[in-house]
Amino acid sequence: MRLLFVTWDGPGPNYHESLFLPIFAQSRRLGDVVHLLQYAWDADERSASVREAAQRLGMPYTTRPVWRTPQAPATAAMIAKGALDLVQYVRRHRIDVLMPRSIIPAGMALMALRFLPNVKLLFDADGLMADERADFGGWSREGAPYRALRTIESAAVRRADAVITRTRRAKRILAGRAELDMDDGIVVVANGKDAATFQPGTPPERSATRRELDLSDETPLLVYAGSLGPHYHPDRLAAFAAAVRARRTDAHLLILTGSPEVAHEAASAQGLDVESYTIQRVPPEDVPRYLAAADLGLAFRTASLSQQAVSPIKVGEYLLCGLPVLSTSGIGDLDDQLDVTTGWLLDSLDDQALEAAAAWFTDEVLPAREPFRVSCRARGLEHFSLDRSAAQYREAFDRIEGAVYA
Known part of the structure; x- marks a missing residue:
């Protein structure tokens, strides 16, 4: 053929x-x-x-x-x-x-x-x-x-x-x-995505990547990877990081994007201290190790008719790297593909919803990071390999x- x-x-x-x-x-x-x-x-x-x-x-x-x-x-x-x-x-x-x-x-x-x-x-x-x-x-x-x-x-x-x-x-x-x-x-x-490329890595590998960011193994690390147009809500990504830092003052936000100026503006507008976030553009081949080193992958979008047809690539990458996902409800089939063992779906991006998600992350995800890593990897292989x-x-x-x- x-x-x-x-x-x-x-x-x-x-x-x-x-x-x-x-x-x-x-x-x-x-x-x-x-x-x-x-x-x-x-x-x-x-x-x-x-x-x-x-x-x-x-x-x-x-x-x-x-x-x-x-x-x-x-x-x-x-x-x-x-x-x-x-x-x-x-x-x-x-x-x-x-x-x-x-x-x-x-x-x-x-x-x-x-x-x-x-x-x-x-x-x-x-x-x-x-x-x-x-x-x-x-x-x-x-x-x-x-x-x-x-x-x-x-x-x-x-x-x-x-x-x-x-x-x-x-x-x-x-x-x-x-x-x-x-x-x-x-x-x-x-x-x-290639499950051999996007994978959780080993503890020493994750630690090495964190050291590049001047972070310890215990630092709660949030990551966003991808474009930052308005319907990806960069301001609310930064607001969520602020909500997590209200509970864990050592939490850090890592944004991997080709639009660093948008990310800097959002972080500044939310009053994040410059030492509490890292914004950088990295080669595609380096993205998997940064994802694997993190604790939570962020994937906000504006829910709409057109977004019901979207399968966000970054969600598959997060899961294959063992990352639980914080995403918006109503995007593609994510409502059926994610559950309490692999992520949290937001019906709203208002402050109250972000604060509830921050509590879930600090109180449920971080104490059970390894079980989440295993279940997320399995879900990624099931749906996104x-x-x-x-x-x-x-x-x-x-x-x-x-x-x-x-």
């Missing part, structure tokens, strides 16, 4: 190297070839490292620049141009399956398939893009851009030979919108191929 994975990526994090390439490498059968076609705002800047990683895995990789303005006409033109690109690429490389990730590549694929009657469609919905624009980007759900993307989304779900989502909630939403039965080819696939994701992708590939993998 020759599969072409098509993505449309803005200026945010690039998940090809950290997420998709490892999953494709593990889920391919002998003889399968996965091609990558990435439409990106900063294609030239992104391409070198991804191309090198793809070449190591024997995956052909191509980038195309994105026309960005004016937004609506440029996007429509890109869908048409992308469809032409796909037709040419499929014919040149004898592709069997088109796999668009999200709505705009799906629009390209739907148009291209009019001229490719024998090519199959595996739609990786990966979130609710139109609803995310409405929830956080100021779009109106009555406006033409939103309705256009929703039309493409439902058309892709109906046309696809198989569909991938990240959560069971997204599966129900997409099936309902497309008026499909729940079992009509929709497969839930986790954002899995690379092996789990690869098996789920193989299920989707099976539905395309109509055969069972050995």
